[in-house]
Amino acid sequence: MDAIQVNDLTKRYGGFKAVDHISFSVVEGEIFGFLGPNGSGKSTTIRMLTGIVKPDEGTAAIMGHDIVKDSIRARESIGFVPEMANAYVELTAWRNLMFMGDLYGIPRSERERRASDLLKRFGLYERRDNQVRGFSKGMRQRLLLCMALINDPPVLILDEPTSGLDVESSRLIKEVIRELNRAGTTVFLTTHNIEDASQLCERVAIINRGVIIAVDRPEALRQAGSALYCIEVSFSRSVDERELSDIPSVREVMKFGDKLRLYVDDIDMAITSIVDYARIHNMKILALTTLAPSLEDIFVRLTHKTGAE
Ligand SMILES: Nc1ncnc2c1ncn2[C@@H]1O[C@H](COP(=O)(O)OP(=O)(O)O)[C@@H](O)[C@H]1O
Ligand SMILES: [Mg+2]
Secondary structure (H helix, E strand, O other): OEEEEEEEEEEEEOOEEEEEEEEEEEEOOOEEEEEOOOOOOHHHHHHHHOOOOOOOEEEEEEOOEEOOOOHHHHHHOEEEEOOOOOOOOOOEHHHHHHHHHHHOOOOHHHHHHHHHHHHHHOOOHHHOOOEHHHOOHHHHHHHHHHHHHOOOOOEEEEEOOOOOOOHHHHHHHHHHHHHHHHOOOEEEEEEOOHHHHHHHOOEEEEEEOOEEEEEEOHHHHHHHHHOOEEEEEEEOOOOOHHHHOOOOOEEEEEEEOOEEEEEEOOHHHHHHHHHHHHHHOOOOEEEEEEEOOOHHHHHHHHHHHHHHO
């Protein structure tokens, strides 16, 4: 069975489609990432999966439970850490966990046992009687994970779990996520950071403007992106993209303001050809920069392709 199954899920705000007919599935036992720039619909998708907002179209199921028709059981299968969440800062770490366990109706002795286990596992046990007020951002994020796990859910949903954390906290959180996954928890997370995605996820979906444009293993996506180099060039007069696409080794040309971006297989051959092209057509090269392929390039190329189809 798939841990998460999503079909044509759609959310509109007014006339605007924040999430536009997305479909994907998360296999039990995997770490699956939703990778996309700000505003691409990641949190909206999570809000639908966790029952905070109702989808306008489509269906989704968590561990086989429909998120609308069987919303209580779907929600019981999830541990959830929202984006920008916070624990109660005036309470201690321990009290926060007891409070959460109480909400889930977990009997007291069981609650205490799980809270101790979780706090130890996340390196917070020594600080359990301290108010959260004095915790660093990384400690708070770890506590939120403990709180999400107090009812021992099969699926953990995390909205930008490492965003805004220092390197050390981010590393710790990633370690904890991997460890939980090894112990059997399915993880669905969002991130706008390709490094985090490739360090954590077995598969990622790239989402842009509410649409899934690719689902693959992170390394496969990165290689697809880095197979091409990017050259940004501006000439002394305006040049049509199509003219440049005939240059040897150039795969794709896009206009970026007054500059052109050329995606090329062989950077050396491409630069020589660009220089020749300018000379033959009596133009000056005003600027020429080579750019390392970034996540943005991958997004841009994938969205460009999607748009062209
Ligand atoms: N409650 C809302 N009302 C109107 N627009 C919204 C609401 N929530 C999100 N949006 C819009 O939907 C788009 C996707 O937002 P979101 O899912 O938060 O993106 P992400 O988490 O990928 O940054 C954005 O353009 C955002 O402005
Ligand atoms: Mg978000």
